[in-house]
Amino acid sequence: MPLNPKDFNLIRQLVNKRSAIVLDNGKEALVESRLSILARKEGIDTIAELLNRLRSCTASRLHDKVVEVMTTNETLFFRDIYPFDVLCSIIIPELLEKRKTENRLHIWSAGCSSGQEPYSIAMLLKEHFAHHTNWSFRINACDISKEMVARAREGRYSQFEINRGLPAPLLVKYFHQKGVDWQLREDIRRMVEYDDINLAAPQWPMMPSMDIIFMRNVLIYFDIETKKQILHKVRRLLRPDGYLFLGTAETTLNLDDSFDRKQYEKAWCYRPLIQPG
Ligand SMILES: C[S@@+](CC[C@H](N)C(=O)[O-])C[C@H]1O[C@@H](n2cnc3c(N)ncnc32)[C@H](O)[C@@H]1O
Known part of the structure; x- marks a missing residue:
């Protein structure tokens, strides 16, 4: 299920403020799937719980992790040769x-x-x-x-x-x-x-x-x-x-x-x- 607009905005602002990466409209499903990977890795039961933790303070290791998981790391050796x-x-x-x-x-x-x-x-x-x-x-x-x-x-x-x-x-x-x-x-x-x-x-x-x-x-x-x-x-x-x-x-x-x-x-x-x- 894609994120609702309020939750998507929370992530979008957090990521933009910390990395300048722009998450455009239409990326809700992608963001949701990356958050669920992060929640699993961090032992957090649901995305709702992960979002609550993000809202409970302005900076934490979890905030950094959210930015990391939103980066696109596609690369290869001798790319474009x-x-x-x-x-x-x-x-x-x-x-x-x-x-x-x-x-x-x-x-x-x-x-x-x-x-x-x-x-x-x-x-x-x-x-x-x-x-x-x-x-x-x-x-x-x-x-x-x-x-x-x-x-x-x-x-x-x-x-x-x-x-x-x-x-x-x-x-x-x-x-x-x-x-x-x-x-x-x-x-x-x-x-x-x-x-x-x-x-x-x-x-x-x-x-x-x-x-x-x-x-x-x-x-x-x-x-x-x-x-x-x-x-x-x-x-x-x-x-x-x-x-x-x-x-x-x-x-x-x-x-x-x-x-x-x-x-x-x-x-x-x-x-x-x-x-x-
Ligand atoms: C698509 S990869 C490109 C890797 C390599 N340069 C290449 O062309 O194959 C983009 C990389 O930029 C990094 N990145 C995104 N925003 C960044 C920022 N604000 N500061 C430093 N690195 C950033 C991402 O983490 C990601 O690993």
């Missing part, structure tokens, strides 16, 4: 040349879900750029969901997740079997530093300037004002000659005119516009 292709063939070689006095590259996967995106980048670096031994390749990754961040840190994936996008040679090379699952080698896991960060928070924690930012399939969940605020912060964090990747359904157009949209082979990416004068 083209951004990874151009990273390998054009962008990283170019940045290695440009940064050769610094010998370091900083990459951020923002909204990383269970880690397939940052680990795809880590494996790509290991596969193609490991001979740059005097370089520091640092990958940061974050998600609002503590559960996703914990899963990502563990780097443990089911056969189903492995089958989604991971080339067999990389499975053989970088994973070992753990029960019925597969776990990434520790040296690859150590290439990524995870944090739980709310991208919609007024301030982000201190981070180094980034050469490359992957923020794919995250902005779609926010309203226009939130997208603008996040892109403004991305622009400040990204180096002037850096690269931003968004999801295929996302753009900076009509949101932030300080980015230029450029096509590299089959991938689109966004680069800070050089301001005249």
Whole structure:
């Protein structure tokens, strides 16, 4: 049974206030099914009881859990493949040349879900750029969901997740079997530093300037004002000659005119516009 409008609004406001995620009308049944999963996990008998507990105070671990369960964590290894292709063939070689006095590259996967995106980048670096031994390749990754961040840190994936996008040679090379699952080698896991960060928070924690930012399939969940605020912060964090990747359904157009949209082979990416004068 879908939630009634009053209960749906309670969840909608709670989720929006804490994560900026917008739950549109029509999502009542989805919200109800996710709440019932959460109630079962938390040992709460009914959704009505769960809602009562939420109403009894304004902040609790249960409020955080509601936000987590409303996030959409769909992801896969080497998702959409083209951004990874151009990273390998054009962008990283170019940045290695440009940064050769610094010998370091900083990459951020923002909204990383269970880690397939940052680990795809880590494996790509290991596969193609490991001979740059005097370089520091640092990958940061974050998600609002503590559960996703914990899963990502563990780097443990089911056969189903492995089958989604991971080339067999990389499975053989970088994973070992753990029960019925597969776990990434520790040296690859150590290439990524995870944090739980709310991208919609007024301030982000201190981070180094980034050469490359992957923020794919995250902005779609926010309203226009939130997208603008996040892109403004991305622009400040990204180096002037850096690269931003968004999801295929996302753009900076009509949101932030300080980015230029450029096509590299089959991938689109966004680069800070050089301001005249
Ligand atoms: C659909 S997944 C995208 C994962 C990966 N970037 C990809 O493209 O495969 C979106 C992720 O954004 C996260 N997310 C949603 N709202 C967020 C927020 N306010 N701050 C940080 N992460 C958020 C969700 O928890 C989810 O894991």
